[in-house]
Amino acid sequence: MNNYDESTYGEQIAEFYDEFYGEYDPASIELLASLPGSGPALELGIGTGRIALPLYERGVHVEGIDASEAMVSKMRAKPKGAEIEVHSGSFAEFKIDKRFRLIYVVFKLSSLLCCFL
Numbered sequence: 608m609n610n611y612d613e614s615t616y617g618e619q620i621a622e623f624y625d626e627f628y629g630e631y632d633p634a635s636i637e638l639l640a641s642l643p644g645s646g647p648a649l650e651l652g653i654g655t656g657r658i659a660l661p662l663y664e665r666g667v668h669v670e671g672i673d674a675s676e677a678m679v680s681k682m683r684a685k686p687k688g689a690e691i692e693v694h695s696g697s698f699a700e701f702k703i704d705k706r707f708r709l710i711y712v713v714f715k716l717s718s719l720l721c722c723f724l
């Protein structure tokens with residue numbers, strides 16, 4: 608596919624993403640919240656904050672990486688969405704001079720991948 612890169616999906620779906628996929632299972636938030644202890648968490652592809660925001664509300668210090676400005680701006684427009692630090696770019700290449708207790712990527716709980724550092 609021509610002209611498709613890591614930002615394309617988000618840029619194209621941002622307007623409708625929460626309408627289609629905005630729900631989440633509260634058990635997934637509880638599971639993620641139980642993993643990093645008091646350490647910080649990093650979500651790869653944080654998107655509109657569907658998972659990161661309830662996790663943040665649950666008391667986890669969460670940051671994100673995302674390639675799509677359109678997706679992130681949807682999160683920024685939500686209550687507390689501007690409080691979450693987001694690093695712009697592709698998580699396939701991103702270098703960050705910080706350590707996280709939990710790095711995760713999630714869409715639905717069935718595709719949850721967690722990594723402890």
Ligand SMILES: C[S@@+](CC[C@H](N)C(=O)[O-])C[C@H]1O[C@@H](n2cnc3c(N)ncnc32)[C@H](O)[C@@H]1O
Pocket residue numbers: 613614616617618651652653654655656657658672673674675678696697698699712713714715
């Ligand atoms: C299906 S959405 C999931 C968003 C969020 N994790 C959730 O569960 O609602 C995928 C997100 O990953 C981002 N993304 C996809 N590939 C990426 C990459 N290589 N680097 C950074 N972000 C990427 C997209 O822009 C989009 O915001």
